[in-house]
Amino acid sequence: MSSLSLDPAALAQSIKEWGRELGFQQVGITDVDLGEHEAHLEAWLAAGYQGEMDYMAAHGSKRSRPDELVPGTLRVISLRMDYLPGDTRMTQQLASP
Structure with a gap:
């Protein structure tokens, strides 16, 4: 082999x-370190900028921490x-x- x-x-x-x-x-x-962007995403969601795109707020921190979504990423x-x-x-x- x-x-x-x-x-x-x-x-x-x-x-x-x-x-x-x-x-x-x-x-x-x-890479999966999106730490600096996580606060921007949270503020964007808190301001309601996602409109009717409810999926943007789903799954908590998994959107900004990909290694939580798929372990080992x-x-x-x-x-x-x-x-x-x-x-x-x-x-x-x-x-x-």
């Missing part, structure tokens, strides 16, 4: 390339996809009723 050695930087680059190939505009990889992969395609002619259509 051969031992498999992974280069973390090369793996991260491959994941980002695969994400773009699948149509995502942005791919991010981070070391990294989080986040993907962003634009809702409004760049080739829309929305501005032109709105200007010409």
Whole structure:
């Protein structure tokens, strides 16, 4: 049995390339220490900015502490996809009723 050695930087680059190939505009990889952002999330929720998205407040601290959601988590992969395609002619259509 051969031992498999992974280069973390090369793996991260491959994941980002695969994400773009699948149509995502942005791919991010981070560790699970989101401590500095937890207070911002709590304040955002307390202000009611989530509106009707009740799921944003569900599961307590698991949203800001991924290792509580899935024990043993070391990294989080986040993907962003634009809702409004760049080739829309929305501005032109709105200007010409």
